[in-house]
Amino acid sequence: MSSSESRLPSYLGLGSVLAVALCTLWLALAGHLDLYINPRYAVFTVVLAAVAVPAAVAGLVVVARGHGHDHDHDEHEHEHRRSGAVRRTRAVLGGAAALVTIGVTVAMLVLPPTTLSARTAQQRSVDSATLSNATGSEAAVSLLGSTSVDTSEYGVKDWAALIRQTTDTSSLVGKRVRLTGFVVPGSDGSFTLTRFVISCCAVDAQPVGLGVVTDGTVPDEGRWVRVTGALAANPDQSADARIVIRAASVQAIQQPEDPYEY
Incomplete structure (x- = not known):
């Protein structure tokens, strides 16, 4: 497995946390957070989201910097262990997960919040x-x-x-x-x-x-x-x-x- 592939779950996980935290803060600023949670939990949720944003950004920076140090070593060591078909499958799945994360974030920011029907x-x-x-x-x-x-x-x-x-x-x-x-x-x-x-x-x-x-x-x-x-x-x-x-x-x-x- 290449270094970039091994780090894909970290990128997706931290990216998802960042996306959810940003959406939560936006809902709070727009006054729509109470459409999704009980108001008594609003302050706790906003504080948690505010902490999650810099934490997720810092995590992404750490993962990206680590990628540069061991990229060549991992490439030569593990490249022969994975066939091209497996790597392509993982890339497709990773891309789909990334698109879902981006899509949910864009939908939260663009589409108007709605109540249960x-x-x-x-x-x-x-x-x-x-x-x-x-x-x-x-x-x-x-x-x-x-x-x-x-x-x-x-x-x-x-x-x-x-x-x-x-x-x-x-x-x-x-x-x-x-x-x-x-x-x-x-x-x-x-x-x-x-x-x-x-x-x-x-x-x-x-x-x-x-x-x-x-x-x-x-x-x-x-x-x-x-x-x-x-x-x-x-x-x-x-x-x-x-x-x-x-x-x-x-x-x-x-x-x-x-x-x-x-």
Whole structure:
């Protein structure tokens, strides 16, 4: 194996670290980092990326300088051990890896950041059995049997966790809600008002939602809406969800600046 071939993994590894670190810093400067990670980890992530940039550059310099000292020796010592076909294969694979790294970096810098979609929510199953783990909303249970709890700041996550954790949902019927989320279409004039909950980063994002029954037209899939109404018993007795929102109004809105809940 030639010296240049043996150092290829080092170049690719350090180059990938540098690319990811630069993209992270760019997202932070552009104010888009919270589309990918929980804000509580933002400072740690930015500091780590800031350290990784000079470290990766220094590593690349060291590898490049080392290449010059032993190039001739390695060439004569190992050239006969590898056939031309093997070397070409390694070169092609190394080039492909480099192109992927460059492509990801360019895409991160050029393409606009996007949020997780309604289709992703359907694929990950809205309100799966892991809902309570995703939300961690133990405080919401204090609402049961109490009229003194302020629910004005409750989001989709809080109400969804509360409904799931409650055995007697009759005390929730009639509670007024005003919630924002995107549309995952259902059937018979219903849809699920959905938000993604991020514990750490977008990879572990869990979709949570509340069923919405409306007498009007169901908005398009993925459309962001603000729903005003009251909690009611689900008219579909065969459905898993016992409580839905009986919508008084469904207003189309722009995607919020921070589309996730935490």
